[in-house]
Amino acid sequence: MANNTPKILAVFKEDENMKAAVELLAKKGYNVFSETSMFLAIATLAERKVDVIILDIDDLELKEMEFFDVVRKFNPNLSILISCSFINRDKAVKSLEGGADSYILKPFYINELLIVVRKFSNGKNHKEDILKESKATRESIEKQSSMERMALTIAHEINNPLTIISGQLQLLLSEMESNAPNYSVYVTLEEETQRIAQAVINLVAYTQMKEPNKAFVNLNDILKDAIYFFKDTRQGRDIQVIETFDWDLPTVMADKKQITLVCKNIICNSKRAVDSNGVLNISTERDRHNVTVTFCDPGKELPFRVIDKVFDPLLAENEVERKMGLGLCVSHKIIKKHGGDLAVKNLEDKGTAFRLTLPIENI
Numbered sequence: 091m092a093n094n095t096p097k098i099l100a101v102f103k104e105d106e107n108m109k110a111a112v113e114l115l116a117k118k119g120y121n122v123f124s125e126t127s128m129f130l131a132i133a134t135l136a137e138r139k140v141d142v143i144i145l146d147i148d149d150l151e152l153k154e155m156e157f158f159d160v161v162r163k164f165n166p167n168l169s170i171l172i173s174c175s176f177i178n179r180d181k182a183v184k185s186l187e188g189g190a191d192s193y194i195l196k197p198f199y200i201n202e203l204l205i206v207v208r209k210f211s212n213g214k215n216h217k218e219d220i221l222k223e224s225k226a227t228r229e230s231i232e233k234q235s236s237m238e239r240m241a242l243t244i245a246h247e248i249n250n251p252l253t254i255i256s257g258q259l260q261l262l263l264s265e266m267e268s269n270a271p272n273y274s275v276y277v278t279l280e281e282e283t284q285r286i287a288q289a290v291i292n293l294v295a296y297t298q299m300k301e302p303n304k305a306f307v308n309l310n311d312i313l314k315d316a317i318y319f320f321k322d323t324r325q326g327r328d329i330q331v332i333e334t335f336d337w338d339l340p341t342v343m344a345d346k347k348q349i350t351l352v353c354k355n356i357i358c359n360s361k362r363a364v365d366s367n368g369v370l371n372i373s374t375e376r377d378r379h380n381v382t383v384t385f386c387d388p389g390k391e392l393p394f395r396v397i398d399k400v401f402d403p404l405l406a407e408n409e410v411e412r413k414m415g416l417g418l419c420v421s422h423k424i425i426k427k428h429g430g431d432l433a434v435k436n437l438e439d440k441g442t443a444f445r446l447t448l449p450i451e452n453i
Contacts, residue, residue, distance in 0.1 A: 096169075096207060097139055098122040101131045102146035107196045108173060110257035111144070114200045114264055128157055135164040142210055144203070145190070146173040147181055158189030169210040173198075175253065176294070177246040197249060197256040197287050201319045241297040245290045252290075256283045288358065292416040295351060299420075302345035302428055309374055309383055309448070310335050312346065316353040317372070334373035342381055342448045348424045349448075352432070353383070355417035356444050360387040380430075380447045388441035392434070400434050 098115060102108040103126050115122040125131045128150065131143070143161065162168050172182045172193035182193035192206055259280040266273050317331050360370050371386040392400070401422040425432040430448040437443055 095120060096141035096210065098142045098144060098207065099131060099134060099140045100124040100144045100146075101128070101150065102126070102144075102173070103149045105146050105148060105173075105196075106254040106257035107198065108144070108146050108257075110261040111198075111200055111203055113261055115203075117264055118200075118204075132157075132160055135161055140165060140168065142169045142171060142207055144171045144173055145185075147185065148173075148175050148178055148196075162189070171203075171206055171210075175246065175249055176242070176290075197253040197283070199284065199319065200260060205315050205318060241294050245294050248286065248290050252283055252287055256280070256287065259283060285358075288354070289416060291351070292355070292420045295348075295420045296416055296423075299423055299427070302348055302424075304343040304345055304428075306341040307344050307346045307349065308339060308341050309349070309381055310337065310339055312350050313353055313372060313374070313383065316350060316357055319354065320357050330369050332369060332371045334371065336374050336376060339374050339376055339381055340450055342450060344428055344448060345424075349428075352421040352424050352446065355421045356385050356446070359417060360385055360389075360442075360444075376450065378450075380449055382448075383446040385444040385446075386437065386441060387443070388437070391436040391440060392442050394436075397434055397436065401432075 098120055100108055100112045100122060102124065108124075112122055112124050123134070125134055134140070158170060161170070170185075170190040172185045172190050173196060174182045174193060175196050179193075179195065182190075186193065191210070194203060194206060259276060263273075263276055263280060266276065313333075313335070317333070320329075320331070357370070357372075369388055371384075371388070373384045373386075375382050375384075401419050422432050425446060425448070428448055430446065432447075433445050435443055435445070
C-alpha cells in the first residue's frame with residue numbers, strides 16, 4: 091500500500107474480534123501491531139510513530155483522561171478509536187468525552203473498521219455528532235420500558251458469543267482458498283453470523299426508536315460508505331453494484347446513523363430477499379422538493395401479497411418473507427420519522443425497486 095497508509099496500534103487482551111481484525115488489516119497491507127495493556131501501548135508509542143490507536147475497552151481497565159493525555163504527547167494528531175460491545179456503549183461515550191475520537195460496536199466486519207480509519211486519514215471527525223446523539227440516548231435511558239431493557243440484555247447475550255464466532259470465521263476464510271473443501275460452508279456461516287448481528291441491531295433500533303438527531307448530511311456520502319461496507323463482505327463480492335449518483339445532490343437534514351442503517355438494511359435485503367442475478371443498481375436524484383434514492387434489484391418479483399405487507403415486522407409465513415426480517419420495518423419507521431417515504435414496487439421488466447425519499451424543505 092502507499093507510504094501514507096496510517097500506522098495502527100491495537101490495544102486489547104483476549105478479544106477474538108480484535109485479534110481477527112489485526113490479522114486481516116495486516117493481510118490488507120496495513121502497518122498494524124498490537125499490545126495487551128495501556129503501559130505497553132505507551133512504551134510502543136515512545137519508540138515508533140502511530141497514527142491510529144484502536145482501544146478495546148471491554149477487558150481493559152483505563153483512566154481515559156490520563157491515557158489520552160499521555161499518548162497525545164507523542165503525537166498530537168493521533169486518532170483514537172474505541173472498540174466495545176453494546177453493553178459498554180456508555181463507557182465508550184465517556185471515552186469520547188475524555189478525548190477519544192469515535193467508537194465501533196462489536197461484532198464488526200473488517201470493512202466497518204476500515205471506513206472509520208479511512209475517515210481519520212481524510213481528516214473527517216464526527217465526534218460532536220456522536221456525542222450529541224449519545225447524550226440524547228443517555229437522557230432517554232430512564233424512560234426505557236421493560237421491553238427496551240430486555241432488548242438490550244438480549245443484544246448483549248447474543249453479541250458476546252457472536253463476536254468470537256464472527257472473528258474466527260473472518261480469520262479462517264482469509265486463510266482459505268476459494269476452492270478449498272467446505273469453503274462455501276464457512277462463507278454461509280460467516281454471512282449468517284453477520285445476519286444475526288444485523289438483526290440484533292434492528293431489534294434494539296425497533297425497541298428504542300427515537301426522534302432523529304438531525305444534521306446536514308449528503309446521501310451520496312452515506313451510500314458510498316454503505317456500499318463500501320457491503321462490497322467487501324462475502325455476500326457482496328458476488329454482486330456488481332452500479333452507482334448512478336447525482337453529484338449535485340443537495341444536503342438534507344437527517345440523522346446520519348439512522349439513514350446509514352436504512353441504506354445497509356435495504357442493500358443487504360436486496361441480496362437475501364430475492365434471487366438477484368448479481369447486479370444492484372443504486373441511483374440518486376432530486377426534484378424541486380425531494381431527494382430520492384432508488385435501489386433496483388433485477389431479480390425475481392415479489393408476490394403482491396408480500397409487497398402489501400413488506401414493512402410488517404411479523405411478516406414471516408414462508409421462506410421469502412422470513413428473509414425480509416425486521417430491518418425493513420425499522421427502516422420504514424425511520425424514514426417516516428424524517429418526514430420522508432420508503433416504498434417498494436415490482437418493475438415492469440422483472441425485479442424489485444425500493445425508493446427512499448427525503449424532503450429538501452427540511453434544510
